Amino acid sequence: MLLKVYATAILKHSGAIRKYSQCNSNAKMSLEEAKQFAARRAVDEYIKKDCIFGVGSGSTVVYAVQRLAERVETENLKVTCIPTSFQSKQLIIKHKLTLGELETHPVIDVTIDGADEVDAEMTLIKGGGGCLLQEKIVASCSKKFVVIADYTKDSVKLGDRYKKGIPIEVVPMAYVPVQNKIQALYGGEVKLRKAVAKAGPVVTDNGNFILDWIFTDQDLKWDKVDNHLKMIPGVVETGLFVRMCEKAYFGQPEGNVIERFGIGTVL
Numbered sequence: 001m002l003l004k005v006y007a008t009a010i011l012k013h014s015g016a017i018r019k020y021s022q023c024n025s026n027a028k029m030s031l032e033e034a035k036q037f038a039a040r041r042a043v044d045e046y047i048k049k050d051c052i053f054g055v056g057s058g059s060t061v062v063y064a065v066q067r068l069a070e071r072v073e074t075e076n077l078k079v080t081c082i083p084t085s086f087q088s089k090q091l092i093i094k095h096k097l098t099l100g101e102l103e104t105h106p107v108i109d110v111t112i113d114g115a116d117e118v119d120a121e122m123t124l125i126k127g128g129g130g131c132l133l134q135e136k137i138v139a140s141c142s143k144k145f146v147v148i149a150d151y152t153k154d155s156v157k158l159g160d161r162y163k164k165g166i167p168i169e170v171v172p173m174a175y176v177p178v179q180n181k182i183q184a185l186y187g188g189e190v191k192l193r194k195a196v197a198k199a200g201p202v203v204t205d206n207g208n209f210i211l212d213w214i215f216t217d218q219d220l221k222w223d224k225v226d227n228h229l230k231m232i233p234g235v236v237e238t239g240l241f242v243r244m245c246e247k248a249y250f251g252q253p254e255g256n257v258i259e260r261f262g263i264g265t266v267l
């Protein structure tokens with residue numbers, strides 16, 4: 001009898017686990033699909049002819065590069081790709097696309113990049129993947145800057161959905177004074193980003209550290225904050241992208257894509 005009860009409990013438990021993991025993998029699947037819908041739509045709308053293309057960083061951009069590679073192959077497009085990180089350079093090489101650099105192509109027709117959060121005014125938090133400096137440089141050299149994201153990035157105010165704070169790239173020797181100054185100026189908590197598969201801090205593609213500022217005041221004027229932070233010696237760049245983005249595509253779990261427009265003009 002006891003054995004029977006025990007066996008039934010195990011069966012129920014494994015059924016629940018199966019159900020739970022199926023549920024989890026469905027959710028993960030639709031998130032990946034949502035990224036893919038947004039990425040494909042943006043590439044199809046913005047790449048119409050031969051051009052210079054800025055390639056953002058992160059998991060959503062992977063789908064944009066896949067789509068671009070398909071179209072370069074089938075439509076014989078001549079696209080020169082400018083990377084925003086080691087990861088995006090690897091993606092360009094992997095898909096046998098033409099690799100360029102800002103030295104030879106200082107003006108980019110369009111850059112497509114991901115974001116960690118997009119607010120109602122199209123202010124972005126970027127740098128969750130630690131690539132914010134090169135991403136902002138490349139965006140600033142682009143005639144058009146477009147964001148692709150899944151529905152979880154779509155927010156009203158910064159901090160509504162992305163809880164990891166605003167990434168700030170700093171020169172390593174300055175990280176403690178910069179941490180203290182930001183906390184004294186604006187409050188909240190500023191944390192040194194730790195590496196996952198290495199002991200110690202994350203080191204960016206540029207040899208710097210990343211601070212993540214968990215802010216408490218969601219009503220700050222982000223353009224002022226961005227400028228103010230960059231006045232602190234040791235701050236290289238922030239992950240705040242203000243008035244840079246002209247359009248954001250948010251892939252939805254149902255397969256549609258919601259679009260939001262901004263006044264973003266970067267060049």
Ligand SMILES: O=C(CO)[C@H](O)[C@H](O)COP(=O)(O)O
Binds near residue numbers: 059115
């Ligand atoms: O800013 C970034 C990297 O520095 C990424 O674009 C951002 O983190 C979004 O990434 P994902 O597409 O993986 O959600």
